[in-house]
Amino acid sequence: MTGHSGAIGIFDSGMGGLTVFARIAERLPEESVIYLGDTARVPYGTKSAETVLRYARACADVLLARGIKLLVAACNTASACAVPALEQSLGVPVIGVIEPGARAAVQRTRTGHIGVIGTMATVSSGAYPAAITALMPDAQVVGQACPLFVPLAEEGWTEGDVPTLVARRYLEGLRGAGIDTLVLGCTHYPLLKSVIGPVIGQSVALVDSAEETAVTVEEVLTRLGLRAPAGSQARREFLVSDGPENFARVGKRFLGGDLDCVEWIDF
Numbered sequence: 473m474t475g476h477s478g479a480i481g482i483f484d485s486g487m488g489g490l491t492v493f494a495r496i497a498e499r500l501p502e503e504s505v506i507y508l509g510d511t512a513r514v515p516y517g518t519k520s521a522e523t524v525l526r527y528a529r530a531c532a533d534v535l536l537a538r539g540i541k542l543l544v545a546a547c548n549t550a551s552a553c554a555v556p557a558l559e560q561s562l563g564v565p566v567i568g569v570i571e572p573g574a575r576a577a578v579q580r581t582r583t584g585h586i587g588v589i590g591t592m593a594t595v596s597s598g599a600y601p602a603a604i605t606a607l608m609p610d611a612q613v614v615g616q617a618c619p620l621f622v623p624l625a626e627e628g629w630t631e632g633d634v635p636t637l638v639a640r641r642y643l644e645g646l647r648g649a650g651i652d653t654l655v656l657g658c659t660h661y662p663l664l665k666s667v668i669g670p671v672i673g674q675s676v677a678l679v680d681s682a683e684e685t686a687v688t689v690e691e692v693l694t695r696l697g698l699r700a701p702a703g704s705q706a707r708r709e710f711l712v713s714d715g716p717e718n719f720a721r722v723g724k725r726f727l728g729g730d731l732d733c734v735e736w737i738d739f
């Protein structure tokens with residue numbers, strides 16, 4: 473452990489985790505944060521659980537070598553397939569986005585009928601239904617994989633006919649399922665909120681786990697005495713396994729601001 477002087481390490485398969493990075497940086501401005509986007513191997517969501525775990529371990533190793541004090545898997549797929557194993561084997565606390573997302577969904581729902589959309593790997597892992605019913609045993613959870621939402625978000629096609637048609641096809645089944653809450657169970661999906669909202673219906677609350685994940689990070693750092701001392705000079709670093717220029721260009725949409733310096737690393 474590197475104590476309170478280390479950075480928070482965040483990883484995702486690509487850019488989606490920047491939606492989580494933004495909330496953590498906003499909530500904890502004095503904390504240094506290192507973000508790793510595994511852009512050479514994105515998407516994770518179509519891979520097997522074993523492969524996702526192998527990739528997640530490699531990301532964790534890169535960040536541990538840089539002295540992080542806490543690891544955030546800012547990727548639902550990695551959270552579903554790898555966080556339980558990483559928690560057992562790393563010497564730093566590990567936080568995924570599934571439990572925070574489940575907590576936010578349980579807080580929002582009135583009827584206990586909750587929809588979850590995510591990648592193939594996340595939906596087939598059953599991690600969300602397990603996390604939600606652990607908090608609310610009589611909840612009814614229905615899942616739907618929406619794999620095309622990831623390339624649409626990365627391509628910047630987040631409004632208009634094409635994403636609307638895709639959303640209608642994917643969300644057809646959920647529209648008749650009587651849900652009152654829909655978990656955006658993939659860190660790319662918040663970018664498509666303005667399409668998903670009208671298609672699923674304005675009475676359905678959309679839950680994005682980023683804010684609740686930032687709350688969890690703050691709680692864990694505080695509980696373990698790992699908060700950066702007041703007045704610390706916060707660093708923000710971005711690492712990618714491929715395409716730093718593209719990451720900087722497209723990443724602005726996810727982050728809602730410029731990415732100053734993106735380092736290309738080989739691991």
Ligand code: DGL
Binds near residue numbers: 484
């Ligand atoms: N960011 C990933 C997630 O939250 C989705 C992208 C991918 O398939 O790699 O599941």
